[in-house]
Amino acid sequence: MIRKLLVILSFFSIFSLSSLSAAEKKIGFIYIGPPGDHGWTYMHDEGRKYMEDALGDSISTTYIENVPENADAVRAIRKLAQSGHDLIFTTSFNYMDQTLEVAKEFPDVKFEHATGFQRTDNVSTYSARFYEGRTVIGHLAGKMTKTNTIGYIVSFPIPEVIRGINAFYLAASKVNPDVKIKIIWNYSWYDPGKEADAANTLINQGADIIVQHTDSYAPCQAAEKAGVLAFGQASNQEAFCPNSHMTSIEDIWGPYYAARAKAVVDGTWTSQDTWQGFKEGMVEMSPYNKKLLSNDLIAEANKIEKSIEDGTLHSFEGPIYNQAGELVVAEGEVADDGMLAGMMFYVQGIDGDIPQ
Amino acid sequence: MNYDLILGITNIVLISTTPLVFAGIGELVTEKSGVLNLGLEGLMLVGAVSGFISLVITGNYLYSFILSILSGVVLSSIFAFFVLRLLTNQIATGLALTIFGIGLSAMLGKKFGGTPINGLSPYYLIIFSFILVFLINYILYKTKAGLIIRAVGENHHSAYALGYDVIKTRYLTIIFGGVMSSLAGFYISVCYAPMWQEGMTAGRGWIALALVVFATWKPWRLLVGAYIFGGVAIMQMNLQAFGVKLPGQFFNMMPYIATLLVLVFISSNKMRLKLSAPASLNIPFEKN
Numbered sequence: 279m280i281r282k283l284l285v286i287l288s289f290f291s292i293f294s295l296s297s298l299s300a301a302e303k304k305i306g307f308i309y310i311g312p313p314g315d316h317g318w319t320y321m322h323d324e325g326r327k328y329m330e331d332a333l334g335d336s337i338s339t340t341y342i343e344n345v346p347e348n349a350d351a352v353r354a355i356r357k358l359a360q361s362g363h364d365l366i367f368t369t370s371f372n373y374m375d376q377t378l379e380v381a382k383e384f385p386d387v388k389f390e391h392a393t394g395f396q397r398t399d400n401v402s403t404y405s406a407r408f409y410e411g412r413t414v415i416g417h418l419a420g421k422m423t424k425t426n427t428i429g430y431i432v433s434f435p436i437p438e439v440i441r442g443i444n445a446f447y448l449a450a451s452k453v454n455p456d457v458k459i460k461i462i463w464n465y466s467w468y469d470p471g472k473e474a475d476a477a478n479t480l481i482n483q484g485a486d487i488i489v490q491h492t493d494s495y496a497p498c499q500a501a502e503k504a505g506v507l508a509f510g511q512a513s514n515q516e517a518f519c520p521n522s523h524m525t526s527i528e529d530i531w532g533p534y535y536a537a538r539a540k541a542v543v544d545g546t547w548t549s550q551d552t553w554q555g556f557k558e559g560m561v562e563m564s565p566y567n568k569k570l571l572s573n574d575l576i577a578e579a580n581k582i583e584k585s586i587e588d589g590t591l592h593s594f595e596g597p598i599y600n601q602a603g604e605l606v607v608a609e610g611e612v613a614d615d616g617m618l619a620g621m622m623f624y625v626q627g628i629d630g631d632i633p634q
Numbered sequence: 635m636n637y638d639l640i641l642g643i644t645n646i647v648l649i650s651t652t653p654l655v656f657a658g659i660g661e662l663v664t665e666k667s668g669v670l671n672l673g674l675e676g677l678m679l680v681g682a683v684s685g686f687i688s689l690v691i692t693g694n695y696l697y698s699f700i701l702s703i704l705s706g707v708v709l710s711s712i713f714a715f716f717v718l719r720l721l722t723n724q725i726a727t728g729l730a731l732t733i734f735g736i737g738l739s740a741m742l743g744k745k746f747g748g749t750p751i752n753g754l755s756p757y758y759l760i761i762f763s764f765i766l767v768f769l770i771n772y773i774l775y776k777t778k779a780g781l782i783i784r785a786v787g788e789n790h791h792s793a794y795a796l797g798y799d800v801i802k803t804r805y806l807t808i809i810f811g812g813v814m815s816s817l818a819g820f821y822i823s824v825c826y827a828p829m830w831q832e833g834m835t836a837g838r839g840w841i842a843l844a845l846v847v848f849a850t851w852k853p854w855r856l857l858v859g860a861y862i863f864g865g866v867a868i869m870q871m872n873l874q875a876f877g878v879k880l881p882g883q884f885f886n887m888m889p890y891i892a893t894l895l896v897l898v899f900i901s902s903n904k905m906r907l908k909l910s911a912p913a914s915l916n917i918p919f920e921k922n
Binding site for chain 1 (some may be wrong): 645650709721740744748750783793826828835836867868871872875876877
């Protein structure tokens, strides 16, 4: 109810930005949270600003924040399409159906759906290979844990999140076969209080490293307070937990957004699927914390980054078994993008079930 | 289960439930006097952001606390003026207050989001929340002031005929409710998750509103209800982390199932619910 009203209110703010020259391309963004979350939405907004700087007067941008992943999203996306936007980025997985629905009604408007997998002539999909970063932090966690228990706070059971858990566990168990991960599903991307509760619950149960796949920096803060280690999410969170933050996986959207907006300006935009990682710079690691990690360990982490970049290492190298013990990736092979994109199973060694 | 683990769980439950107790007990008093304030979420957010900003600027917990409380006084006075003097619809005005609070807090906090602060220990306010519930229960049921508040909430015309100032009483209870909501906000942004992020109360104002009905307008039941809500949420996290093999949906539903069960239990004694709900709730008072 309240959110609906907010969405309606934000529409008015779009109308107020009307006096634009005809040549200028209008680019819209749909955000799941506020740009001030210092996580997921913050990094998309940084990408938007980068795009504005890169393309100058040839584009103008608008965004609608806090759009829930339900029918409200249809209204928000449609509103952007109706108000003359040429390119619309919908920046959350569960905007998938809504994006496709509106894209059908506006064949001349281009859409870009983040982390999705369904494309049409005017809907592109794009995502970052965050899981490559999870391989790095998995390695660090496996080496750094003393209790062999790692707490992992997650949002929703979708392939992106499960892929992250698996990549993390594979890397951690490779260097430390005794490692166990405890997982808490929060069923929200953004609730600082609940994220802090989850972190404290995991620490209370013996976790000495906190990993998160949610959007606020509350887990990292909770770890700092309890004196255990943590990894940040989406943006560099070192400022909030200087004594426990080992590194963060950063999402770098700017160059991609600028390239896609440029394509719209030039009239060369076509529907495509983009999935980039360390190699292209869409995923980066924040500076490793020298106070916590030894030089050797930092060198190892850098080496993993390099190996993934040049293709000599893959986050999902066979043999990989699922929880039932069935071989899913054979020895000497790596998981293909199709398997990664739809990954809805845990690898062998992870306790518990994926919520349905 | 060992002793440390249980102590740890209790600790987390205490920390996470306290904002619900503050916002809930404030709203309970407001509703007892016959006014429904749906603006809790907005009040909490403005309380949270004012507390946070003043802490960043002054570095002093006391100033931060006072400014946060002041924000509640100011905002709830505006609400009170609208519903009591201009006789606006309480539901619409309350919703407007929430929307206003969400927007205002986001605007005020824009420059401060992501500033690291040292949080205040939550235990002072946790202890205070228990004392508060005791005090409110005492005032409402054992003092003349409480009797007036309840009389105004049950039948404002009779109370007025007896010479009680309905408007003044309601002004005070609305402001008390506002102060408690902003205190909940202060607790969230300074003690619970020491940070400011837009919309960080994440719906706790609405849960507090539900709590008041759940508690059938009784302070002690509100305290128990808040701890049931908070306790169930933390228990399900613990079960998840222990890897208890239950379907995910079940975890997600547990708070609601618990709520439903208690609601069914309470409503089985219809008279009890009827006796506790203030009869003049949400009815504007006009002097004849």
